[in-house]
Amino acid sequence: xxxxxxxxxxxxxxxxxxxxxTAETPIKHTxxxxxxxxxxxxxxxxxxxxxxxxxxxxxxYWYGEHKVEGDAGNYAQVGVHxxxxxxxxxxxxxxxxxxxxxxGTIPTPSPGCILERPKVVYNxxxxxxxxxxxxxxxxKGYGSAYAGWQRQxxxxxxxSS
Numbered sequence: 001x002x003x004x005x006x007x008x009x010x011x012x013x014x015x016x017x018x019x020x021x022t023a024e025t026p027i028k029h030t031x032x033x034x035x036x037x038x039x040x041x042x043x044x045x046x047x048x049x050x051x052x053x054x055x056x057x058x059x060x061y062w063y064g065e066h067k068v069e070g071d072a073g074n075y076a077q078v079g080v081h082x083x084x085x086x087x088x089x090x091x092x093x094x095x096x097x098x099x100x101x102x103x104g105t106i107p108t109p110s111p112g113c114i115l116e117r118p119k120v121v122y123n124x125x126x127x128x129x130x131x132x133x134x135x136x137x138x139x140k141g142y143g144s145a146y147a148g149w150q151r152q153x154x155x156x157x158x159x160s161s
Contacts, residue, residue, distance in 0.1 A: 040080065041093060063119065065116060077111055080097050080131065082157050083099070097118075107150065109133075120155065131149060132147060
């Protein structure tokens with residue numbers, strides 16, 4: 001009976017350790033798997049809708065709308081998410097490149113506006129990165145039709161004046 005208990009305890013510890021190490025180790029992607037959840041370096045679902053990709057100095061940068069669940073997800077609540085990759089399979093979460101700001105004025109989006117299709121380009125003349133996006137003001141539906149922008153020091157989205 002004691003040997004059975006020891007064996008059972010050892011088995012439980014083994015599986016507990018295996019599940020902890022799996023959760024802490026991000027999946028290394030080696031192929032595209034349409035229809036499956038694609039995770040970033042933190043094991044989180046990649047959240048970059050309607051986005052674009054910039055290739056800069058050997059790294060790909062993926063920008064997209066950060067969506068939230070429910071009806072609120074139809075409007076900007078967080079901003080534009082940025083991910084980076086060397087191989088297009090494995091993506092590192094670089095954080096929010098453009099945050100929505102309460103009371104933001106054009107071209108800064110505010111919570112509840114419509115922010116779509118962000119793209120980033122490099123301006124060789126200024127040495128800066130520029131993010132362009134479709135911006136509709138909060139409560140205006142698709143009636144305002146602005147082109148929003150943000151100048152950035154680097155591809156990850158640290159803005160500058």
